[in-house]
């Protein structure tokens with residue numbers, strides 16, 4: 001299998017050879033946009049929020065200096081740090097000042113782990129892997145740790161309903177946790193169901209950053225999330241290998257950018 005390094009981890013070749021949590025989620029959202037990125041026809045636009053998250057992660061794995069050297073867009077024309085990065089520095093300080101958070105972040109940083117799971121090779125990058133304590137830790141930056149947000153979900157009858165949930169549920173972190181835990185378990189050669197403890201160290205983007213250490217260890221939920229991944233994988237593998245035509249979602253950036261009008265819609269249908 002194609003050997004992964006930190007430099008090629010996010011490359012198109014790596015994404016073609018391996019499934020990842022992000023790619024899995026993108027396949028469920030819009031198959032056409034994933035296939036277009038794999039074929040080099042579409043580049044997902046980068047956002048400052050994404051880069052700020054990467055900056056905080058570079059602090060965690062000790063590559064903050066390199067990050068700054070490679071991101072001149074962190075600075076304004078007057079060479080002061082942009083507001084978003086000033087906030088990020090506050091988030092970093094918040095964690096640095098908290099001994100318990102720093103204790104939880106101890107271990108090997110940015111560890112690449114691969115495993116064959118549900119018919120495909122998967123790659124994950126663990127923010128922190130601590131084998132002595134049998135623990136995986138994920139560092140999350142979020143708007144608020146405690147505030148609940150509205151999301152749209154399908155109820156038991158398949159009807160779309162609004163529900164207010166924590167940031168952990170809104171961003172489907174239990175799914176991420178399940179994929180990371182299972183890939184790590186397989187890669188480490190442990191028995192079925194023998195997962196590591198899973199923690200999230202969260203820090204908020206608020207003026208005075210909030211923080212929390214969240215215990216995500218929940219084998220029952222993990223099994224449920226993995227069963228869903230397993231059920232979705234045959235279709236994803238078929239699309240990714242070109243056996244099935246990718247479906248367009250008609251509402252993402254890629255679908256909007258490549259939309260061709262062929263009919264008129266009635267105003268009541270909007």
Ligand SMILES: [Zn+2]
Nearest residue numbers: 030249252255
């Ligand atoms: Zn789409």
